[in-house]
Amino acid sequence: MELGIRGKRALVCASSKGLGRGCAENLAAAGVDLTLCARGEEALIETAQYIQKTYGVSVTAIAADITSEDGRTKVLEAAGDVDILVTNAGGPPPGLWSDWDRDDFIKAIDANMLTPIALMKALLPSMMTKGWGRVVNITSQSVKAPIAVLGLSNSARAGLTGYVAGTARQVAGHGVTINNLLPGIHATDRAISLDGGVAQQRGISVEQAAAERAQTIPAGRYGTAQEFGATCAFLCSQHAGFIIGQNILLDGGAVNASL
Numbered sequence: 001m002e003l004g005i006r007g008k009r010a011l012v013c014a015s016s017k018g019l020g021r022g023c024a025e026n027l028a029a030a031g032v033d034l035t036l037c038a039r040g041e042e043a044l045i046e047t048a049q050y051i052q053k054t055y056g057v058s059v060t061a062i063a064a065d066i067t068s069e070d071g072r073t074k075v076l077e078a079a080g081d082v083d084i085l086v087t088n089a090g091g092p093p094p095g096l097w098s099d100w101d102r103d104d105f106i107k108a109i110d111a112n113m114l115t116p117i118a119l120m121k122a123l124l125p126s127m128m129t130k131g132w133g134r135v136v137n138i139t140s141q142s143v144k145a146p147i148a149v150l151g152l153s154n155s156a157r158a159g160l161t162g163y164v165a166g167t168a169r170q171v172a173g174h175g176v177t178i179n180n181l182l183p184g185i186h187a188t189d190r191a192i193s194l195d196g197g198v199a200q201q202r203g204i205s206v207e208q209a210a211a212e213r214a215q216t217i218p219a220g221r222y223g224t225a226q227e228f229g230a231t232c233a234f235l236c237s238q239h240a241g242f243i244i245g246q247n248i249l250l251d252g253g254a255v256n257a258s259l
Contacts, residue, residue, distance in 0.1 A: 004238030006031030010084035011075070013037055013066045013119070016044040018188035019138055020088045022225030026233035027084065028055035035060045035079040037071075067111040072118060082123050083130070084236045087116035088138040091190060092152035094197055104152060112139075112156035117163055120178070124171055133176035134236040137164060141184045143247060145255045161247060168245030177244055179235050184251025185213060186223040219252030 010027050014020040016038035024034055028051045036051075038044040041063035048061035062078045064071035067089055092108040116137050127133025139157040141147075146154040161180060168178040185191050191210070198209040214221055228250055234240060235248075249255055 001234075001237075001239075003030040003233060003236070005084070005236060007033070008083040008236075009033045009035070009079075009081060010086065010236070011035045011037070011079040011082045011119075011123070012086040012088070013075075014088040014090065015086075016040055016047045018190065019183060019186060019225050019228050020086070021047055022227075022229030023086050023088075023136070023138075023232040024229070025051060025055070025226070026229035027086075027236060028057045028059070030233055030237070031055075031057060032084065032236075033058040035062065035075070035082070037062045037064050037066055037075045039063065039065050066119075067115045072115070072122075076119075076122055081126060083127065083132065084134045084136075085119060085123050086136045086138065086232060086236075087119055089115055091140065091150065092156070094149040094194065095151070096149070097151055100152060105155065108152035108156040109159065112153065113159040113163070116160055120167065124167075124176060127176045128171055128174035131175040133171075133174075134240070135176070135178040136232050136235050137178070137180045138232075139180045139182050139247070141182045141249055141251045141255055143180070143182055144249060144257065165245050172244045175241070177235070177241060179240075179243055179245065180247045181228070181232060181235070182247055182249045182251070183228060184223065184249070184254045185217065186225060186228060186250075188225060191222060217252040217254045221252065223250060223252060 010032045012024040015024040015036040036048055044061050048059045052059040062075050064074045089111045142150050142154045143157050143161050164178050195206050195209040199206045
């Protein structure tokens with residue numbers, strides 16, 4: 001399918017690997033020029049070079065911490081005029097409700113709520129002026145079905161979801177859409193980290209922990225970054241202009257809900 005966004009420019013956060021990279025590659029395949037950012041410079045440069053060579057689009061790579069004010073300033077200056085924004089940041093660590101104090105919550109909220117909001121506030125005005133724009137926030141299935149050990153993530157991402165619900169309706173009349181993608185478990189570094197925690201806690205191998213988790217998913221497997229990225233690219237396309245303020249699960253059916 002031709003997505004109708006060739007020549008647009010996108011900023012994709014935390015895009016050196018995992019779900020962010022999957023989104024960047026699918027946008028590049030649709031002819032979108034990219035600004036990529038991540039904290040790890042080596043992996044970021046490798047990804048940028050691969051995408052540019054493979055898809056023939058312009059790629060700017062900025063090594064920065066998008067969750068810091070200085071990092072955001074650096075990335076936004078490099079990105080320039082942006083038509084598409086994909087927000088993404090690593091989730092906070094797992095734990096028990098009794099483990100977390102105020103500083104833990106502030107850090108989680110800064111990364112997974114306030115950072116996407118700051119990026120939207122910076123970029124939405126120009127999108128509205130142009131009469132076209134797309135924002136996709138990568139959140140989590142825990143917004144729909146909280147995960148006990150991910151209480152920090154549950155809290156911060158739920159706050160972002162509430163912000164988007166109101167904001168999306170305010171900018172839609174200007175040709176700008178904002179939606180959230182809610183990943184379940186995907187074959188990324190985050191999955192390795194979570195499975196490693198389970199393996200250590202239970203005294204089993206990481207492979208066994210992953211196999212047991214996969215059995216709890218109706219699809220019987222982990223998702224892939226490429227299929228996640230394809231969904232993101234569609235939401236950024238010319239065909240998705242009537243999808244406003246939605247929370248779209250990509251979890252292989254793991255959340256058992258009618259709506």
